[in-house]
Amino acid sequence: MAEVTPHLDTGRRSPQSSVLSPQSLTAVALLSSIVMLACAAGPPGPAALDTKTETCRSCRMPVSDARLASQLVAPGEEPRFFDDIVCLRDFLAGPSPTDRRSVAYVADHRTGAWVRASAALFTRSKLETPMGSHWIAHADAASRDADPAAAGGANVPAREIFGAAGPPDAR
Numbered sequence: 001m002a003e004v005t006p007h008l009d010t011g012r013r014s015p016q017s018s019v020l021s022p023q024s025l026t027a028v029a030l031l032s033s034i035v036m037l038a039c040a041a042g043p044p045g046p047a048a049l050d051t052k053t054e055t056c057r058s059c060r061m062p063v064s065d066a067r068l069a070s071q072l073v074a075p076g077e078e079p080r081f082f083d084d085i086v087c088l089r090d091f092l093a094g095p096s097p098t099d100r101r102s103v104a105y106v107a108d109h110r111t112g113a114w115v116r117a118s119a120a121l122f123t124r125s126k127l128e129t130p131m132g133s134h135w136i137a138h139a140d141a142a143s144r145d146a147d148p149a150a151a152g153g154a155n156v157p158a159r160e161i162f163g164a165a166g167p168p169d170a171r
Contacts, residue, residue: 043170046114047079058087086133110147117167
């Protein structure tokens with residue numbers, strides 16, 4: 001049997017005690033990978049809209065028609081939903097600071113798909129929208145032209161809605 005000698009703690013660490021175990025090295029490598037992926041992931045994507053529970057961040061009305069909705073997303077923040085494009089515009093023009101990494105999305109009125117507001121085409125239609133803006137959005141001209149609600153409407157430049165800087169796009 002090996003003789004065990006009591007260890008006297010002198011407060012000094014042995015050179016071997018500062019070396020990480022293989023398990024620790026694996027954990028550090030995994031954590032580093034996750035951080036790098038999170039940073040490289042780019043701007044946030046659109047969040048899923050639940051029309052049964054979401055209310056507009058500007059006017060507080062229910063966001064009941066997903067095809068007229070918009071949203072503002074930023075890393076580490078809850079998404080902000082809006083029931084009308086004018087509510088998104090008013091929120092952005094208000095006193096609340098917007099994270100420079102924010103991205104505004106609008107729903108393509110015809111398909112319901114989320115589109116970056118900076119890339120969307122806007123139309124002033126005859127359609128009644130929740131706040132009366134009559135603005136609807138589309139991903140492209142083909143979607144707009146295939147949407148009966150856009151027929152006879154007027155094209156609206158994004159700068160007319162959001163100002164010269166345009167909607168937030170994390171770029």
